Amino acid sequence: MTGEGSVQKLVIVGGGTAGWITAAAFARLLGGRLDIELVESETIGTVGVGEATIPQIIRLNAILGIDENEFLKATSGTFKLGIEFVDWGQKGSRYLHTFGDTGMNLGNVAFHHYWRRSMGAGGNPKGLWNYSLHQRAADEARFGKLDRVGNTAMTGLAYAYHFDASRYALFLRAYAEGRGVTRTEGIVERVERDGESGDITAIVLKGGERVAGDFFIDCTGFRSLLLGGELGVGYQDWSKWLPCDRALAVPSERLETLVPYTRATAKDAGWQWRIPLQHRTGNGHVYSSGFTTDAAAADTLLDGLDTKALGDPRPIRFTTGRREAFWAHNCAAIGLSSGFLEPLESTSIHLIQSHVSRLIQLFPRSANAAAMRAEYNRRCAAEFAQIRDFLILHYHRTDREDTEFWRYCKHMSVPDSLTHKLELFAASGRVGRDTDDLFRDASWVQVMLGQGIMPADYDPMADQIDDAQLTGFLESLRAIIERSVAGLPRHEDYLARHCPAE
Numbered sequence: 001m002t003g004e005g006s007v008q009k010l011v012i013v014g015g016g017t018a019g020w021i022t023a024a025a026f027a028r029l030l031g032g033r034l035d036i037e038l039v040e041s042e043t044i045g046t047v048g049v050g051e052a053t054i055p056q057i058i059r060l061n062a063i064l065g066i067d068e069n070e071f072l073k074a075t076s077g078t079f080k081l082g083i084e085f086v087d088w089g090q091k092g093s094r095y096l097h098t099f100g101d102t103g104m105n106l107g108n109v110a111f112h113h114y115w116r117r118s119m120g121a122g123g124n125p126k127g128l129w130n131y132s133l134h135q136r137a138a139d140e141a142r143f144g145k146l147d148r149v150g151n152t153a154m155t156g157l158a159y160a161y162h163f164d165a166s167r168y169a170l171f172l173r174a175y176a177e178g179r180g181v182t183r184t185e186g187i188v189e190r191v192e193r194d195g196e197s198g199d200i201t202a203i204v205l206k207g208g209e210r211v212a213g214d215f216f217i218d219c220t221g222f223r224s225l226l227l228g229g230e231l232g233v234g235y236q237d238w239s240k241w242l243p244c245d246r247a248l249a250v251p252s253e254r255l256e257t258l259v260p261y262t263r264a265t266a267k268d269a270g271w272q273w274r275i276p277l278q279h280r281t282g283n284g285h286v287y288s289s290g291f292t293t294d295a296a297a298a299d300t301l302l303d304g305l306d307t308k309a310l311g312d313p314r315p316i317r318f319t320t321g322r323r324e325a326f327w328a329h330n331c332a333a334i335g336l337s338s339g340f341l342e343p344l345e346s347t348s349i350h351l352i353q354s355h356v357s358r359l360i361q362l363f364p365r366s367a368n369a370a371a372m373r374a375e376y377n378r379r380c381a382a383e384f385a386q387i388r389d390f391l392i393l394h395y396h397r398t399d400r401e402d403t404e405f406w407r408y409c410k411h412m413s414v415p416d417s418l419t420h421k422l423e424l425f426a427a428s429g430r431v432g433r434d435t436d437d438l439f440r441d442a443s444w445v446q447v448m449l450g451q452g453i454m455p456a457d458y459d460p461m462a463d464q465i466d467d468a469q470l471t472g473f474l475e476s477l478r479a480i481i482e483r484s485v486a487g488l489p490r491h492e493d494y495l496a497r498h499c500p501a502e
């Protein structure tokens with residue numbers, strides 16, 4: 001440790017999305033205090049996927065001071081209002097998990113309780129999404145900035161982005177290097193540690209160059225070179241709940257209509273993503289090797305493309321789960337090196353962002369970091385478990401039994417924390433969500449309804465208005481939403497006007 005025990009030199013190992021987000025955020029928030037060096041290897045390369053995000057990325061961009069239009073131009077990005085799930089609850093079903101609320105709450109009562117009440121009077125079960133501004137804008141491939149819907153209390157469109165992963169890493173690299181981060185090219189061959197404390201003191205590159213530091217951030221992807229490899233922190237395997245363990249990714253030509261959402265289509269032994277970018281489409285098939293072969297998975301992927309493939313499918317292997325600890329000694333892992341939850345809800349880049357911001361909030365001044373380390377590990381573990389449960393919901397709450405994979409998912413036992421949420425919602429339409437859960441009530445409601453759970457009852461407070469008032473409320477909401485959507489520009493036109501790809 002240099003400087004009499006104080007942390008002065010930060011070494012980030014790995015220059016994928018995780019490495020460069022980490023470098024950018026530290027440079028911005030602690031750049032004046034820390035000397036930051038990032039080591040990466042072009043020979044090893046990056047995982048090269050990770051193109052869909054959730055709205056929290058807007059906060060990251062705001063912290064970094066990144067202009068949205070410049071960002072989307074540089075990364076060939078598009079806007080995202082949610083994820084369309086096709087064939088999940090049953091074959092032929094489809095719903096959008098949007099980033100916004102559905103309808104409008106009245107007082108303390110969530111909208112879906114009023115809608116559920118209207119169902120008892122012969123309402124249409126599919127009709128819920130008619131009250132979603134996001135769904136209706138997505139249906140019409142429209143996007144625009146709206147603060148409010150009409151004169152109501154309904155907020156406008158909440159959104160995230162799709163972008164080209166390789167362009168994103170380059171964009172962040174330019175940002176971080178512009179703020180003083182030093183980049184070193186090389187392959188890490190060896191790690192040096194203090195004989196007494198066991199802390200990492202330096203990494204040694206092929207060719208002998210030695211990079212010393214006080215604190216190390218492992219962003220080496222699935223290799224987890226420092227935390228998993230050198231420090232031997234174990235891995236909790238969650239494949240029994242999330243059995244997909246492989247992916248094939250392939251780009252294809254751009255979509256004729258640039259829709260503002262990701263599509264996730266359930267397949268016989270997994271699912272397929274479609275991410276619309278301005279210059280091409282990102283596609284991939286996530287599947288379980290226990291239930292299909294690589295050759296069959298490649299056929300499924302290529303058969304499911306909407307536009308012509310621009311290359312051959314690229315294989316990626318993973319094990320869903322997380323490291324037993326996210327920070328050990330003087331090393332924290334961020335990104336794939338810390339664990340992996342499949343991209344069904346586009347949460348990995350968010351996890352990078354939340355881990356970086358948590359690490360910065362708890363960053364130690366000196367080697368004496370046990371209390372901060374314990375808190376960091378506690379909060380990261382809780383976040384991983386909450387997202388895990390949300391992902392399992394999509395597989396487990398299904399009526400599909402048409403393949404061995406879906407029979408397994410439907411009948412597997414799931415964590416008690418999820419069973420409780422499912423039972424509560426099925427009985428009463430209420431959501432048993434923890435207050436710090438990444439996914440809001442609206443997300444849980446949309447996915448549980450979308451997967452086919454119809455609550456047996458609704459909140460009695462929704463009885464406070466009479467039938468005529470209920471009908472009037474629902475009709476006026478629909479009309480306001482339709483008017484607002486009609487006033488939005490087409491997504492394509494919005495992009496062309498504000499942020500055409502460079």
Ligand code: FAD
Binds near residue numbers: 016052219222335
């Ligand atoms: P990598 O990109 O693998 O980077 C690792 C870095 O470490 C590289 O720079 C490499 O050169 C370096 N390195 C490794 N070993 C050494 C060494 N010995 N010496 C020097 N350098 C070394 N996330 C989302 O948010 N949305 C998505 O839609 C999404 N889709 C995904 C789809 C799939 C199939 C997968 C597998 C992941 C997806 N993710 C998604 C996750 C996302 O891709 C990653 O979270 C993100 O790319 C971060 O990766 P990383 O930087 O941790 O690892």
